[in-house]
Amino acid sequence: MKKLNSLLFTAGLALLSGPFLYAQELSQNKVVITGVRFAYPLLEKWIKAYSSENPQAQLIIETRTITDPEKYDVLIEAYDQERIIKEEREVISIGRYALLPVANSKSEFAKEYAEKGLNEKTYKQLFFHDIYAEKDKSITTPFTVYTRLQKAGAPVTFAKYFGYEQQQIKGKTIAGADEHLIKALLKDETGITYTVPGLAYDLNTRKPVDGITVIPVDQDNNGRITKEEKQVDNLDQIIDKLETDKVRNVPVEYIHLSIAKNNSNPEAKKFLLWVASHGEQDLRQxxxxxxxxxxxxxxxEKLERFSAVK
Incomplete structure (x- = not known):
């Protein structure tokens, strides 16, 4: 009788512990990703490809709002992190994004500057509060600048490139993500802003999004806009130019993915290592x-060393 009770007790424990162990396994395989929202489509592609090779993995994106989710494994940022962050998190930089000036296609500004383009002097006068900046007296066309309200990768990168801080960008500040700048721009026929190619162009047709004009810039900084520099209607041509030439007046920065150095999720480590080896092929798309x-x-090499640490 005692033996039977012992067997029943053991079987009961197995039944009770089964769901717990399964839940624990799911928890270990779950990876929460958050951060800069314009990178989500790229991350979704990576998640889908990684999950097809690793069906046990549960990778989800929790949308960043004003703050990051309380708990996450992988953080995506669009500007170089502060030293204290790098001390706590292992950071890898997989691809680069550019920032391009865009305008509402119905605006007089778009019609004029699609032909004239922007040089460094004009850029600074349009986008920044700077009483010492050299003025371009030829700017008479109405325009309304839209920029981000919260600290974020794109405005930080944009301002830093021209020697300013984010708070020195002038114009109407918009709460939310970078796509909200585009929505505001499309509602205002005087609107101009800066944005990433993934929001300025239709990723299928590779042409500018309907209603948006990409403004050409003085890429060699010689003070004039050439016929070649005006060729901004094809995303792949833009990427080719930025990858092969040292282009001026186009801010470029890395997308940074990071993971906690201590007690980091093993599945998250595997995912980042996979991205480092496979992710490059999806960047252009x-x-x-x-x-x-x-x-x-x-x-x-840095990620491989980090991933080897248990």
Whole structure:
């Protein structure tokens, strides 16, 4: 009788612990990703490809709002992180994004500057509060600048490139994500802003999004806009130019993915290692530039060393 009771007790424990162990396994395989929202389409492509090879994995994106979710594994940022963040998180930089000036296609500004383009002096006068900046007296066309309200990767990168801080960008500040700038722009026939190629262009047709005019810039900084520099109607041509030439007046920055150095999720480590090895092939499709080859190799080696630590 005692033996039978013992067997029943053991069987009961197995039945009770089964769901717990299964839930624990699911928890270990779950990876929560959050961060800059314009990168989500690219991350979704990576998640789908990784999950097809690793069906046990549960990778989800929790949308960033004003703040990040309380708990997450992988953080996506669009500007270089502060030293204290790098001390706590392992950061890898897979691809690069550019920032392009855009205008509402119905605006007089779009019609005029699609032909004239922007040089550095004009850029600064249009977008920044700077009483010392050299003025371009030829700017007489009405325009309304739209920019981000909260600190974010795109405005930080945009301002830093021209020697300013985000708070020095002038114009109407919009709460929310980068796509909200585009929505505001499309509602205002005087609107101009800066944005990533993935929001300025239709990723299927590779042409500018309906209602948006991409404004050409003085790419060699010689003070004039050439016929070649006006060729901004094809996303792949833009990427080719940015990847092969040292283009001026186009801010470019890396997309940074990070994971906690201590007690990090093993599945998240595997995912980032997979991204480092496979992710580059998807960058162009979503409007990103390839990373510099030497930097990518260093990133892979750094991640491999980190992933080997239990």
């Amino acid at each position: 979503f409007g990103y530039l390839k990373p510099e080859p030497k930097r990518l190799q260093n990133e892979k």
